[in-house]
Amino acid sequence: MIAALRATGEIMAAAWRDSPGRMALSVVLMILGGAAPPLLALALKDGIDQVVAGDVAGAVLTGGLVGTLAVCSLMLHHFAFIPYGEAADLVTVTMDCELIELANGSAGLEHHERPDYANEISLLRKEIGQYPDALVGLMALLSLGVSTAFTAWLLASVSPWLMLLPVAALLPMYATHRAQDVQNGARERSATVSRQARNLFELGTSAAPAKEIRVFRLQDEFRRRHHALWADEGRVLARAELRSALIEAAGQLAFSAAYIAAVLLSLRQAISGHGSVGSVVLVITLATQVNRQINSALEMFRRLQRMTRGMTRLRWLRALIAAHQPPPADAEVPDSIRTGIRLTDVAFAYPGTGRTSLHEVNLTLPAGSTVAIVGENGAGKSTLVKLLCRFYDATAGAIELDGTDIRRFPLDAWRGRIATGFQDFVRFEVAAGQTVGVGDLPFLNDENAVLAALDRASAASVIDQLDQGLTTQLGKTYANGRELSGGQWQKLALSRAMMRKAPLLLILDEPTSALDAEAEHQLFERYAEHGRRIGQANGTITVLVSHRFSTVKMADLIVVVANGHIAEAGNHASLLELGGTYASLYRLQAAAYQS
């Protein structure tokens, strides 16, 4: 209950901040709308008593009042929802923006990569879409509160015992609360299964996996698994539904008994001469209204609970993000690297796994050098890159740039001096030039800067093939959008990585997987040349993760990662001479190319 009140307060405050005028207007209309139905019942009582007493003039006047109140009770809610609906939409946009900010607000990636956190965030994304509905429900609750207060006062005027009727109305509300708890528990227990099912549904209905699904004839398997997962979830939810329906029915039954007792009491008063016919009508009308009020309140209560859960999750996410802020910075990122980046006894375990993905990593990346990282799948190459980007901080040891621990730099400033190209690059569906330009936001629309980046990434030909050049809308989400091939998208992503002119660290983590070996080789020759040029000026270090040894061999330093530690390090010639893992893998690939 406290959580619900807190959520209500937060959401109302947010709505008030966004549009005080709309909120004030709808509160006034809702209060009037809430008061109208019980006042209508009172006018009806007076009218009937006037008719019974033969007061025609009074009955006509009261009849007019009854009509006016009937119109008010029908119309006021409707008009109140117009400004309130608009306010609710505004709050939803505010909440959406906060979620975007929070999703990207922590120093690292833990909340996206840990399955339990990812689960919570995926539920929150779903719940936040229901906020307008919940907000409208909140306002309706306010109106119901006013109605109920008036109703209770009028009932008390007939007999103090009738005050118990709205109290009895709390029983079904409490029952609904318990029933929701049962359903929420079931939903949370089945959250993982439902996420798996949704994931399968996404896979089974989207365009990207369609080819593999056909070739591997996976559709039946997908259908079977999807069905089995939903069946599992359905069983848990159905049991919960049944339990909660029984709890709700018990609550409704308790109120029905109170309703019958109230009508009998007013009839007895009328028969014994302590009440009028109008009072009987008043009690029947009000009791019916209380019943309607309860049913609406139950529905509003459900919505409020959904919103409360969403707000609780949002608070959890806010706290999580606040707890994952980088330590205060006390050093400035230098303009250039003088000696290099040194990793000393670096170890790392992904949070929540307890498994070390990197251990005892000791390595120096010299200023101005091109460093290639090679190793088997799962060896720890990308993890090393994530530590350099500070998506995570090492669990032990230190990474130092010219002797300063990189954790001492302001995170934003550090990231501002890194340029990256990843294997799982983003396909920004915007104008082609902007897809590249976002690599250095201040130059987003700077045509010369974008063209220079395209040139550095040997990707100018991609733009040449587009009808409207840099202004061509990309992506199949848009009717006029131009779809590109995987390799073309990747070339634009590489150009994005080339936007920053003087990064301290240029990281290319298998960014050419969609390109052929020849294209990759040529590209890296250009990168190496570009890297050496900026390397001389700024000491820029280029880190390249690749499985293609023909490309790797041109690096100044080649690092072989195996099982989370550095197995070998040196240049191509020295590693061949060593005759270890690198030498055998290189010869294997070279032989494969020659045969």
Ligand SMILES: Nc1ncnc2c1ncn2[C@@H]1O[C@H](COP(=O)(O)OP(=O)(O)OP(=O)(O)O)[C@@H](O)[C@H]1O
């Ligand atoms: N987000 C994560 N959470 C938990 N464990 C992870 C996560 N990412 C990677 N790992 C684990 O860390 C280890 C190293 O993974 P990493 O991605 O660094 O390998 P890699 O050398 O880049 O492999 P590949 O060549 O396949 O890209 C693996 O055992 C992997 O299972």
